[in-house]
Amino acid sequence: MAREFNDVAATLQSIRYNRGSLHLLDQRKLPLETTYLEIRDSTDGWNAIQDMVVRGAPAIAIAAALSLAVEVFNLDGFNGSAGEAVSILQNKLEYLVSSRPTAVNLSDAAGKLKEVVSNAAATTSEGRSVFQAFIEAAEVMLEDDVASNRAIGSYGASCIQQQTGKQKLSVLTHCNTGSLATAGYGTALGVIRALHSAGVLERAYCTETRPFNQGSRLTAYELVHEKIPATLIADSAAAALMKAGSVDAVVVGADRVASNGDTANKIGTYSVALSAKFHNVPFYVAAPLTSVDLSLSSGQEIVIEERSPKELLNARGGLGEQVAASGISVWNPAFDVTPASLISGIITEKGVITKTSADDAFDIKAFVQKTG
Numbered sequence: 001m002a003r004e005f006n007d008v009a010a011t012l013q014s015i016r017y018n019r020g021s022l023h024l025l026d027q028r029k030l031p032l033e034t035t036y037l038e039i040r041d042s043t044d045g046w047n048a049i050q051d052m053v054v055r056g057a058p059a060i061a062i063a064a065a066l067s068l069a070v071e072v073f074n075l076d077g078f079n080g081s082a083g084e085a086v087s088i089l090q091n092k093l094e095y096l097v098s099s100r101p102t103a104v105n106l107s108d109a110a111g112k113l114k115e116v117v118s119n120a121a122a123t124t125s126e127g128r129s130v131f132q133a134f135i136e137a138a139e140v141m142l143e144d145d146v147a148s149n150r151a152i153g154s155y156g157a158s159c160i161q162q163q164t165g166k167q168k169l170s171v172l173t174h175c176n177t178g179s180l181a182t183a184g185y186g187t188a189l190g191v192i193r194a195l196h197s198a199g200v201l202e203r204a205y206c207t208e209t210r211p212f213n214q215g216s217r218l219t220a221y222e223l224v225h226e227k228i229p230a231t232l233i234a235d236s237a238a239a240a241l242m243k244a245g246s247v248d249a250v251v252v253g254a255d256r257v258a259s260n261g262d263t264a265n266k267i268g269t270y271s272v273a274l275s276a277k278f279h280n281v282p283f284y285v286a287a288p289l290t291s292v293d294l295s296l297s298s299g300q301e302i303v304i305e306e307r308s309p310k311e312l313l314n315a316r317g318g319l320g321e322q323v324a325a326s327g328i329s330v331w332n333p334a335f336d337v338t339p340a341s342l343i344s345g346i347i348t349e350k351g352v353i354t355k356t357s358a359d360d361a362f363d364i365k366a367f368v369q370k371t372g
Helices: 042-050 057-073 082-099 105-122 125-165 188-197 216-225 235-243 269-277 364-371
Strands: 015-018 020-026 036-039 169-173 201-205 230-233 249-252 254-258 263-266 283-286 335-338 343-347 352-355
Touching: 015 057, 015 125, 015 216, 020 057, 036 042, 036 057, 036 230, 042 057, 042 082, 057 082, 057 105, 057 125, 082 105, 082 125, 105 125, 125 169, 125 188, 125 283, 125 352, 169 188, 169 235, 188 201, 188 216, 188 249, 201 216, 216 230, 230 235, 235 254, 235 269, 235 335, 249 269, 263 269, 269 283, 269 335, 343 364, 352 364
Parallel strands: 169 201, 169 249, 201 230, 249 283, 283 343
Antiparallel strands: 015 020, 020 036, 254 263, 263 335, 343 352
């Protein structure tokens, strides 16, 4: 029997999934249009991720997994062996990972799903049974993401309240980390939601997040939709806002966290972190543990995706008319790396990772081992 996964608790849905059917909200058209694209297979999924129809590390991973789940669910006439099913799934997972290389959640999800199908193949000779195991595992990822986001929000809100010691506080965020970037609720924006629900949020500030404007198009859209008191600022205004004493804490998301705490996030995050350090504003990263890559010793090993020059040359992140001089060269990294030294804490679904007092460094590996 087909299961329904449209969570009524998710205020905004970037992902609409029922078994055998997947639709993704086309975030390129927000906030002016609300359009869902049908995703029929892994090729549609790859294109949707690459073209920024869906974005945000957790949402990318889930969209990729579900696009393949839909494909194999609707694969008529397949009577192959378990080994053939494993080969199909593993090859398509590797293909999907190539869509956005920086977000570790995608490769992490692919690795876990490969293990699921290998284990399934060890217990059956039927390819259809392997497909079924994959579909169920992808659906669990969808359900788990919402639960982990709510936990991140709760831990983050408590931590920031304790850190600031204020009855009312204002929080700045960069890029989009809400329901539109996840399966629901959000990571950094989930922390802001939790603060608002607790009655302690005075104001949320969101940057426009150039060049693709995820802040002005998406985060502002979510904050207005949720009726959270919020103000949009230019990316370059963050330092001035902090100097004015209007920011009590910064909370951002992450696409990949190295084992030492260095964090890759949307371009511009590093600048915000530097400003926060100078103005003694605590700077937090909010991300599920699937964003942690213990295989990397530092952020220097993180592969940074470079995107099309068109995103800078044309308005609306490449979607509008040309605004730059023809012939100008462009450098357009999608992410930058914030050193662990600038980060106050890393908020996860298992709790907040803080620095050891001995050397003022994160021991993320010990935290992961302890929380299991």
